[in-house]
Amino acid sequence: MSKKYTxxxxxxxxxxxxxxxxxxxNDNVEVVAVADPLLVAREEYMEKYSIxxxxxxxxxxxxxxxxxxxxxxxxxxxxxxxxxxxxxxxVKAVICExxxxxxxxxxxSMVDACEASGTKLIISHQRRFTPGWEKARELIQEKAIGDPVWVNCKIVQGLLNCGTHAIDGSRFVLGDPQALWVMGAVERDTDRYERDTPIEDSCMALVQMEGNLQLFIQSDLCTEGAAAGGFLIRGTDGMLDVSEAGVKLFNADSNGWKQVPLRVEAEEIRAIGGGTNAAQVRELIAWIEGGPEHRGTGKKARATVEIMMALYESARQHRVIHLPLQEEGHPLELMVEEGKLPVEKPGRYDIRGFLKRDAIDEKAYAKLRSQGMAxxxxxRTLNENKQEG
Ligand SMILES: NC(=O)c1ccc[n+]([C@@H]2O[C@H](COP(=O)([O-])OP(=O)(O)OC[C@H]3O[C@@H](n4cnc5c(N)ncnc54)[C@H](O)[C@@H]3O)[C@@H](O)[C@H]2O)c1
Structure with a gap:
């Protein structure tokens, strides 16, 4: 029997x-096609997944x-x-990374195009489906730490890469509050990129949310305790230490830090390989079929993009940026073009450059793949060989 959705x-x-x-x-979805300019990439998928x-x-x-x-x-x-x-x-829906x-x-432009065609747009901040984040959101709603006032996000490997997960995640846990202003600082004296996108060497920001809530982001400043999926939330009556896999609570009743039990259903989601992606698809299909709005809509992710771009724009303008953000370009790229971030250690490099597939040796790729290499x-092997050769 053919499945309901392709x-x-x-x-x-x-x-x-x-x-x-x-x-x-998901029993009701069948992947019927792939698109990739690289023949070896799509052939591998077609064979591996019978597409x-x-x-x-x-x-x-x-x-x-x-x-x-x-x-x-x-x-x-x-x-x-x-x-x-x-x-x-x-199309009925898009899941964009x-x-x-x-x-x-x-x-x-993505939100507008999808609204115009009635396409449901979600962004794959799939950690919204992790059991730790789900439980932390429940605890915030139950006022287990009173009113949240301060969130600390510490990440590495670029604001757009890992920062987007941390900012989106803390917004999810806190009930997707509206950001009001952003004050940010950026350092970039190396020519650093991530997946073809210019990124900073390090950055930090204070984000004022509605109410008395502030979010502090530090990226690539220190590795100790850094995690895209973890953050510390302080409230008027306690604290939560949140990770994807669990939550610790500290309040008047907890007798010190207490590990909070997770919902069984959420633990099951974690236990299944690819579980958060499956859960994200399940909720999308429910939304397509008239159910509640998906928790990871394009509009929610747009708010995270706005915070990240406001961080850069604040560094560009040396001032607090009140939202809505007016600048529609990529302020970090603009700063580079404007000479505001001179490179002192020349040599463009990309922290995910080893994934670049433009000029790979397709035969060598296929050979290593047939040997079972991921x-x-x-x-990494092919691009390292290329650099050495
Ligand atoms: N949600 C997460 O936790 C998570 C984790 C890893 C990566 N990502 C995101 O996924 C995205 C892809 O990262 P990746 O690590 O899978 O990259 P990758 O390099 O492994 O794969 C990208 C693929 O896109 C193909 N491609 C290039 N141009 C194309 C085009 N015009 N049309 C179709 N295909 C094209 C490439 O040939 C390659 O096969 C990034 O934006 C990254 O941030 C998200």
Whole structure:
């Protein structure tokens, strides 16, 4: 019996596997097509997951496969175009990877295109489905620590890469509060990139949320205790130490720090491979079928993009940025172009450069793959060999 919904994956790389797992754990979705300009990438997926159709371009895939749901699993600068193309082709839903976009203008255009076509847009901040975050959100709603006043997010490997998870996650746990202003600082004296996107060497920001709540973000300043999935929340009557896998509570009744039991259902989600991706798809299908709005909508992720871009814009303008943010470009890129962040240690490098597939040796890739090597290991090996050669 054919399944109720068809899906297609754009970008047959690392995270494409997690999307595939997410669909395959849902009985009512079948992945029927993939799109990737690299023949070896799409052939590998078609064979591994028994997918009948593979295309070199998103446009051809949309026209011929006519999927109901499209996963956008390409690098960040390539999130808006396939999302907008899918919306214009009239798909029911798009699951786009994080960070949603590298500018507020791009994020807006994704939300607008999907609204115009009635396409349900979600961004894969899939950690919203982890048991620790779900429990922490419940505890905040139950006022287990009174009113939250301070959140500390400490991350490494770039604001847009890991920071987006931490900011989105703390917003989720706190009930998606509105940000009012952002004061940020940025350092960039090396020519640092992440998946073809210029990033900072380090940055930090204070974000004022509605009410008395403040969010403090520090990125690539220290590694001790840094985790995209973890943050400390202080409230008027206690504290929560939140990670994806658990929550510790400190309040008048806890007798010191107390590990809070998680809901069984949430633990089951964690136990299944690709479980958060499956849960994200399940909630999307419920939304398509008239159920409640998905917890990870494009609009919610747009708010996270706005905070990150406001951090950069604050450093660019040397002032507090009151939201809504006016600058629609990527303020960090603008600062680089404007000479405001001179590179003192020349030599462009990309912290995910080992994944770059533009000029890889397809035969060598296929050979290593047939030996059972994982995608990211193959890419690291081939790109290291290229640099040495
Ligand atoms: N949600 C998460 O936890 C999580 C984890 C890892 C990565 N990601 C995100 O996923 C995205 C992809 O990262 P990755 O590590 O999977 O990258 P990757 O390099 O492993 O895969 C990207 C794939 O896209 C393909 N591609 C390039 N141009 C294309 C085009 N025009 N059309 C279709 N395919 C194209 C490449 O050939 C490659 O196969 C990034 O934005 C990253 O931030 C999210």
């Amino acid at each position: 899906a297609a994956i754009v970008g047959c790389g690392s995270i494409g596997n997690a999307h595939m797992d997410g669909y395959n754990l 009948p159709q593979g295309y070199a371009t998103v446009e051809e895939m949309l026209e011929k496969a006519e999927p109901d749901i499209v996963s956008v699993c390409t690098w960040h600068p390539l999130h808006p175009a396939p999302t907008i193309a899918a919306a214009q082709a009239g 994080k960070p949603m976009a590298t500018s507020l203008g791009a994020a807006n 995608h990211h290991q193959i890419m």
